[in-house]
Amino acid sequence: MRHLTLLLAPALLLAGPAWSQDHAAHDPHAHHRAEPAPSPAAGADPHAGHDMGASAAVAPNRPPPVAAGSGPAHAADHYFDPVEMARARDKLRAENGDVRTTALIVDRLEAGFGEGEATWLWDVQGWTGGDINRAWLKTEGEGGVDGGLDEVEVQLLYGRAVTPFWDVQLGVRHDVVRGGDDLSHLAFGVQGLAPHWWEVDAAGFLSQDGDLTARVEAEYDQRITQRLILQPRLELEASARDVPARALAAGFSHAAAGLRLRYEFAPEFAPYVGVEWHGAVGGTADLIEAAGGEADDVRLVIGLKAWM
Template identity: 60%
Template sequence: MTRLAIAIAPLILAASAFSAHAQDPHAGHVMPPATRPAPAPAATPQTPVRPTTQDPHAGHVTPPAQTPPATDPHAGHQMPTQPATVDPHAGHDMSAPASTPASTPAPAQPDPHAGHDMSTMAPAQADPHAGHDMSTMSMGPPDIPTSADNPGRPPEDPLPTAALSGPTHAADLVFGAEAMAASRRTLVRENGDVRTTAVVIDRLEAGFGDGEETWLWDVQGWSGGDINRFWWKSEGEGDFDDGLEEAELQALYSRAVLPFWDVQAGVRQDVRPDGEDTTHLVLGLQGLAPYWWEIDAAAFLSTEGDLTARAEAEYDQRITQRLILQPRLEIDASDSDIPELEIGSGLTSVEAGLRLRYEFRKEFAPYVGVEWSRSFGDTADYIEARGGDADDTRFVVGLKAWF
């Protein structure tokens, strides 16, 4: 047994030395020169003295005595000299693994409405278009009916057959045809057949020029509904010294044929101090042209077979809400010569005026202005033959009113 123990002992000591070297945390580290201990002085070789007795550990390499590890595991290490950088993950929760397998589900997010009282919220409304077929709806502009004939509007679908298959007035089946007929008459009378009456004094003025002082009136009015009206017109002029020169009165039936346009027909009676009274048939057109020009044009056929025509145009240019500048143009023409009336054939005369009026009220507006008139052809010759002027300019003062 003693020999066996002596034989195994070197193996045990070698294994212990190997184990201690493997567990050294600094094994393989390069120690800096500053911290490396100075080597011990070389020992003088001496001849060992062999003991007289046999050493059981003879031939064994005895490891140096183990030094207990220092407290700082990095004591004596050469540390880098660059400044430490800020850890980009400082403050991050690094407890989770760096990578999560694709099969691992993400953690559930907290409910943002946790703790809210949802009992008072209104229930979701049903979709009003649920079940509707929206594929046939047009994405173009809405089809809004207007009075303009616009070819760019989308086409309208024809009425379905079922819409025209029933009675003309479906309410007759419920309330009776007689009761509903009376109701429709009341509706037309109160909403669609309003009766109106108006009198418009377009010009009531005095003119001054070339030593001559004149006056004139231009008045018209109507009574009736939106479609059918009785229309009357009256014009006249004279001199402050000589009195009335001529006057006319028209009685017309007026019917609306287009928006803002009326066709008028009737009679005209002219009155003159010399007794040359004349009666005419009248056919005219009156209305509002584009750009807000008020147009009044008519043809006159006298009982003597003379055909004449007259056209007037006026435009109101608002400078302020009360101050209005009105240009006015009047043109007269005749188909034949009428010597007794000092009228020649063709273009007989032109009048152009400019009036500035101030509306104290819409119904009462005095004005001042200037008007130029010119006679042409045989008409100018007739006027000059009796000592008049074919060309005349005068200053005017007047009043425009209506009621």
């Protein structure tokens, strides 16, 4: 080995600085031996090399020239096949400004347990359409586990976005009640996101008999962890006048308040457990109690929230 070193020594001496520079990057101790960088000369401009005027010239602070908008609407059609260009514009519009979406949200699919009979219900809504115009489907139903289905409500609505967070909705509602007459309504309302992230659905209903009722639902997701969510939920119903056939008195008629704790195994699959109070209020509660019924109830609920 010593003989090899002696043989290579003259070549290394001839290579001199070039060899040392080429291998400095591979020297693990090079940073310990690096010489300090020379300090800038007195009076040198610390911003030298940064042409501030060049960047200002790239983006002038003035409006575009008038001639920029004076040409034809689709100038590229003069150079390319107009049919192909129209197809490209339609695709661009669909992908960037006219996206069609469809969703189905199972807000509540739950069973309730209280002093009386165990109950079950569903609360589902979905839409299809774009960002501005949508067709909505909403349906609710409930009944007893042993007694079968008691009531079903179905709404078909047209919704139009009027602000980034609110839609106005207009359509029809149809109720099917066991042991009673079916009833149709004109439905109108708003749905969206209120301040502090409350999801609100407020609607009025004008029945085929001329009875005007209203309902407001509000719920809020309070994240405890990324998967564990506590949701308070409120609901309030009112009637514009007495409707004896439906055991309704003028004023506020029904209310509900509950807390549900759900766990998101995935955003589209989240079982929950909770407690809810619901019942009649005001003159409606008096009508129900006079008929021998219970005006309110507190129930343990177990259910599932999902979407697809």
